[in-house]
Amino acid sequence: MATQPIEEGSTDVVQRQLAEIQQQQSQQQRFYSALQSAMEGIAQLDPQGCFMEVNRTYAHDVGYSPEELVGLPWQTTVFANDIPILESAYNIMLDTGKISVEARGATKQGAVFYQQLTMVANRNDQGEFLGHFCFMQNISDRKLAEVKRIESEQRFQAIADCSSTLIWVADQRNQRTYFNAEWLKFxxxxxxxxxEEGWATGIHPADVHDCLAAFALAFEEQRSVQLEYRYLxxxxxYRWLLDSGRPRFLPNGEFVGYVGSCIDITPFKQVADSLEQANYQLQENINKSIDALVGANAQLEESEARFRSLADSLPALIWVCDTEQLCTYVNQTWQTFTGRSLEQETNLGWLDTIHPDDRPRFIDQLQTCFSEEIPLHLEYRRCDRxxxxxxxxxxxxxRYIADQFAGMIGCGLDITVSKQNQVALEQAISELTRSNRDLEEFAYVASHDLREPLRKIRSFSELLVEDYADQIDDTGRRYFDYVIDGAARMDALVQSVLQYSRVGRQQEIPEPVDLNTVVQQIANDFSLVIEQKQGWIIYDELPTIIISKIESVQLFQNLIGNALKFHGVQPPHITVKAQRQGTHWQISVSDTGIGIAPEFCDRVFTMFARQHQRDQYPGxxxxxxxxxxxxxNYGGQIHFETEVGKGTTFIFTLPAMD
Structure with missing residues (x-):
């Protein structure tokens, strides 16, 4: 009687377990069907990185059947050069559990495509690694679209860089996003x-408010704008610029910003009797440039006819040559200048109007540039109409088509007036150089002569305190302390001015200087301070550069000295690193100090500017x-990155030896 309920209960348990198994099998079958029909490529791999399960989408993208992929290592479907990228991502996934990465895939037939992979670690309840899941999207279409966009931008920039005007582009938020080579040269x-710093920093202080207000109103109303202002x-x-901008619209009418150009009108400002005529001509040229650039920016890739329409509206003499140095196109401005038709200028005809004395030199340099595929830059004389x-x-x-050299594209600018004014310009440059040299000499001499009376003030004040100590009360002694301290601080300030005036005037010839030796020397000089503050200085393998030894020590001594001075409550930790960037070395000096307050950041490099009171931090x-x-002075740049309470990093560049 006691065993009957147990047998009935056991039967129920077995039935329930069978039902659960059947339900799990049904769920697995539905999951497998969903997996195979998913639009996204999905694969499951074992701990050794071999495929265990692959859906049809994944297999289709790599050119295999799902059955062919099972058992193959994941490297089979990856472009060989990108395998290290995925190996690194795989290791990160093991630590984080998930990672997404872009890499090139390789099909069974050898074709290469772009893919975005998301790898998710597969672990059981005990944390044991069972392999990983891989989700793959084919992003080749997006990559190709990016390549076409970049090519379009490069073609636009190539044409803009050939222009003699200062060209700029702004987005719909009134933020400048591009300046052509002529602007950057100016x-x-x-x-x-x-x-990053903003183009408006160069506007004359008296013009900046009206200038920015005019641009802001034009952007708001999406209309053309033209104004004159002075720019550094x-x-x-400061030179007077005539700046004209026009709104840009996509074919669907969407406003996408502005394109504009500037012309230096300083000479016209100085010649009052011809100002009206000059402004009219400038306006005509600018309108043509703006019309052409607006059209080019919107439809640059559409056709050769669009390109010629753009070139014809530019004020420059535009020309195109094939690989045989034969002219295939000159724009309307060229034809108007020479008084000759396009048919007369094509092939070798474009050489006919060059001055006979200049023609051999022109041809020789053109042949050199074609043979070496390098830019052409040449001044010569050409006969006008x-x-x-x-x-x-x-x-x-x-210019290149499908990475194959296809000839050259260029422009000519009439510089006759500039040639005539060249002598006056050279005289002005000579006068400016002499003036700068006199100013530097004056600063040096004035600072040097100031130290002598300061030494006397300090010395005689100390003698008075020492010799008449019994006749001076506490108030008088405090006053003398103020005098002595003030003279000492003034002397330190004058010495600093002397150091500043000597920069670039040292007689020492720049030579190869090992920056490791410089930083080690400074660390030794500060060794007592470092020991007292329980800090440390570490540095990577630093380069050897061409620089004055004295100025290299001044540079690192000031940066490291500031890091030790402004360390806060924590011991100072200073790191010096270097990284090669093209023709320059980028060097950084980082600390873990108090940082720089945001309101002081724009005055960090200003002489005599101080963030703190002198009794807090001397200097x-x-x-x-x-x-x-x-x-x-060595052609580099310096800036800094800071966070209050966490530290500051000063980053600067110096030219490499090679």
């Missing part, structure tokens, strides 16, 4: 610096000004 700044050029002089020879600045760049406020002057 300002003496890099494209990255112009975009690479030589430190009135029979007058005009000086032309001719520039050209190689003259000139050290970082000296650093910037040294770096810029």
């Amino acid at each position: 300002t003496g700044r890099s494209l990255k610096r112009e975009i 050029n690479h030589a430190g002089h 009135n029979g007058t020879y005009r000086w032309i600045l001719n520039t050209g760049i190689p 003259t406020g000139i050290g970082l000004s000296i650093c910037r002057k040294i770096v810029e």
Whole structure:
């Protein structure tokens, strides 16, 4: 009687277990069907990286059947050069459990495609690694679209860089996103610096408010804008610019920003009697340039007819040559200038109007540029429609079709007036050089002569305190302390000014300097301070560069000294690193100190600027000004990254030896 309920209960358990197994099998079958019909490639791999299960989408993208892939290692479906990328991603997945990465895949037939892979680790309840799941998307179409977009932008920039005007492009948020080579040559700044620091920093202070307000209103109303303002050029002089901008729209009517160009109208400002006529001509040229650039930016890739329409509206003499150095196209501006038709200029006809004395040199240099596939830059004389020879600045760049050299495209600019003014320009440059030299000499002499009376003030004040100690009360002694301390601080300030004035005036000839030796020397000089503050300095393998030994020590001594000074409550930890970037070395000096307050960041390199009171952190406020002057004298740049309470990193570049 006691065993009957147990047998009935056992039967129920068995039935339930069978039902659960059947349900699990049904769920697995539905999961497998969903897996095979998924639009995304899905695969399961074992701990050794071999395929265990693959859906049809994944197999189709790599050119295999699902059955063929089972048992193969994942490297089979990856482009050989990208295998290290996925090996690195695989190791990261083991630590994090999941990772997404882009790499090139390889099909069974040898074709290469772009894919985005998401790898997810597969572990059981005990944490044991059972392999991983791989989710794959074919992104080749997106990559090809990116390549076409980049090619379009490169073609636009190539044409803009041939223009003699200063060209800029802004997005729909009124943020400048591009400046052509002529703009960067005018300002003496890099494209990255112009975009990051903002082009408006070069506007004359008296013009900046009205200028920015006019652009903001034009952007808001999406209309054309034209205005005149003064802008700082690479030589430190403000030049009058005539700036014209027009809104850009996509074919669907969407507003995408502005394109504009500037022309230096300083000479026209100085000649009042011809201002009206010059402004009219400038306006005509600018309107043609803007119309052409707006059209080119929207439809540059559509056809050769569109390109010719753009070239015909530019004020420059545009030309195109094939690989045999035969002219295949000149724009309408060229034809108007020479008074000759396109048919007359094609093939070798374009050489006919070159001055006989200049023609052999022109042909020789053109042949050299074609044979070596290098840019062309040449000044020569060409006859205009009135029979007058005009000086032309001719520039050209190689052009390629499907990575094959297809000839050259270039432009010519009439520089006759510039040639005539060249003598006056050279005289002005000579006068500017002499003036700068006199100013530097004055700063040096003035600072040097100031130290003598300061030494006397300090010395005689100390003698008075010492010799008449019994006649001076506490108040008088405190006053003398103020005098002595003030004279000492003034002397330190004058010495700093002397150091600043000597930068670039050292008689020492730049030579190869091992920066490892320089940093080690400075670490030894600061060894007592480092020991007292329980800090440390570490540095990577640093390069050897051509620089004045004295100025290299000044540069690193100021940066490391500041890091030790502004360390806060924690011991100072200083790291010096170097990284090669093309023709320059990028060097960084990092600390874990108090950082720089946001409101002080724009004055860090200003002489005598101080973030803290003198009784908190001593100093003259000139050290970082000296650093910037040294770096810029060698053609480098310096900036910093900071976070209050966590530290500061100063980053600067110096030219490499080779």
